[in-house]
Amino acid sequence: MGFRKVLVAVSAAAIATLAVADDDPRHVRHELMEDVGDAARVLGGMLKGERPYDAEAAMASLKTWEDVSMRFGDLFPEGSESGEGTEAAPAIWEDRGGFNAALGDWQDAIAAAVAADAATLDEAKPLLGAAFQTCKGCHDTYRIADE
């Protein structure tokens, strides 16, 4: 086997490993929550008064949330309950109906905020506030606390 072939084989193996890792629902949902966190910093900063309200940036962040919220429910298959540092709580598998309802609350709150397309902070505040409350509502029960 020539050097080039080895290189190709090694690269292929590396890519395959990466692909497997990237498909792992524990990784995917972690990455998606990081995106959600980035969007939350934008929206939360406006809500808290740390940055001026910007309707365009708010909408972009809401769209990130919307996209993740639609994919999120499929990322908790049997067998992904633990490992890889997951913070998913056993309650997700023990009470899937409750988890789906909590996820639905988030989707509903996002849909309301997207539909309103608020032009001012005063208009956006109650809608974003409600959406942020759904974060808390779900994390309280379905995420393990890292104390």
Next chain:
Amino acid sequence: MRRTLVALAVLLAPTVPAAPARAPLPDHVPDPAAGELAFWLGGCASCHATPVDGKRARGEDKLLLGGGMDLPSPYGTFVVPNISPHEDGIGGWSMPEFVDAMQRGVAPDGRHYYPSFPYASYVKADVKDIMDLKAYLDTLPAVPGRSADHSLRFPWSVRRGIGMWKRRNLDASPVIEFDGQDPLLERGRALVEGLGHCGECHTPRRRFGGLETDRWLAWAPNPEGEGRIPNITPAGKNVRDWSAADIAYYLGSGFTPDFDTVGGSMVAVQENLARLPADDLQAIAAYLKAVPAVE
């Protein structure tokens, strides 16, 4: 015989309810609206609200204070009593009886309460806040039913030792002394050291359960399981890295400066604190920024 009597007297001495006779209550008209804030600050419902289907009460159920929750501890299991205004709870108690319970850990019949009821913190609160609290509790629904007895291991099952414990641990003076008189810090101190009883979880305990005040708020093992209750002195990463405004915002909203959500046993505490006015949350934040940093 005489020797026996002396021995008996020595043995029984600590059972006589805590040291000095109480001061007369101040001339204060109890205000139930102010008492409601004291109620949330004290987190009374977190322990005393009757669990629903084995889970912590939520929403309006937090106002049904029939007790019954188990509190596991290294000493055995404490069972939280009824503090609703029913005769099975605190119905019919006089104001001095209520204040004695809250600040001296003594029941109307003279028995000592175990310090799982955090009167060693409440003794540092303003007695007027305690009086307001009773006025508020008296407005809540009367819930019948007495809780089961605590099931503690010997020798903790003997209440006599509690008198001794109080001599060392029941102290109305502040834990942290500040130079000068800053009203914001003093308010924060009253909230954190007194009714808020933050030290009960965030400060480690000595043998026999007294708080190690040299390590005030500097983290402690989680009494409910694994992990630890975080350091909330300026040596802890959150109080160090967050501004006072961030801390106040977190306590009011449940969101960290990164807009992650509050977790674990702090969820219930934060939801209670969210009921306080913004300036009280700022006072708590200012106090936490000002206490000695302990690694």
